[in-house]
Amino acid sequence: MDTLERNQASRPRHISAEEWAVRVDLAAAYRLIRHFGWDDLILTHNSARVPGTTDQFLINPMGLMFDEITASNLIKIDVEGNQVEPSEYEPNYAGFVIHSAIYLGRPDVNCVIHTHTEADIAVGALEEGLLPLSQWAMRFYNRLGYHDYEGVSLDLDERERLQASIGEHPVLVLRNHGLLATGRNVAEAFSHTYHFERSAAAQLKIQAAAAAGARIVVPPVETCERQAALFANSGNTPRLGGQREWPALLRLVEKLDPGFRA
C-alpha cells in the first residue's frame, strides 16, 4: 500500500478525499510538533483550511495532548467560531481568534502552526528579533512580521491587528508569546516552523557566546537578501517549501504511532 492509499484507507465516507488528506497531514504535524518538543501541554493550536472553502478550518479539540490528535478528532469550525459539525469537544477560543484572523486576511494561506517554545519566545522578546546568523535564518531575512503582546488573544478586535502585523509575510513573531507560521499547505507551514525554531535556538547560543566575549560573524546584507529571495521565489516546488521532506516526515510519524491516521 503506498502513502496515498494508506492515507485514504481510514477515511469515513462523509468526509471528502481532499479534506481527509488535509486532516491526515495536520494530525501528522501535531505528532511532529510533539516529537520535536515544541508542544506546550494541551495549549497552542494548529489548523488547516478545509479544502474548497474560504471560511472553514480544522483545529485541535481543547483538552487533548498533541500525541492524541488524529485525523478524525480534529474539529471543524468557521471564521465566526461556529462548529460546522457536531463534536464532543470545544476549540480553544484564543485559537479561534488567532487562526480565523489569518484565514480571513490571507487567502493564500491554508495552514497555520502556532507554537510556544523557549527559543521562539526568547528571540521574540529581543528588540532586534531574529537575526541572519545561520543558514536556517536566511529565509526569514526582512520577511518576518512582529506583533506586540496584548495578553491572551480573547478579543475579536485583535484580529485586524494580527492581520496588519503579519502583512504578506509567511511567519509572525508573537512577542513574549510564541510563533505563528503559515503555509500554502501543512508541509510548508511545518517547514517554516522547523527553520525558525532551529534559527532561534542557534541565535541564542551565538548571543550567549558573544556575551561571554566571542565576536560574531554576520554574512553581508546582499548575501542574506539573495538567500531570502531564493526561498521566497521557490514556489511550491518539490525541492523547496517543505515539500521534499514531507513524505519522509510522514514516515517518521508512521513509525512513532500510525494511530494519527485514525
Ligand SMILES: [Zn+2]
Ligand atoms: Zn499561544
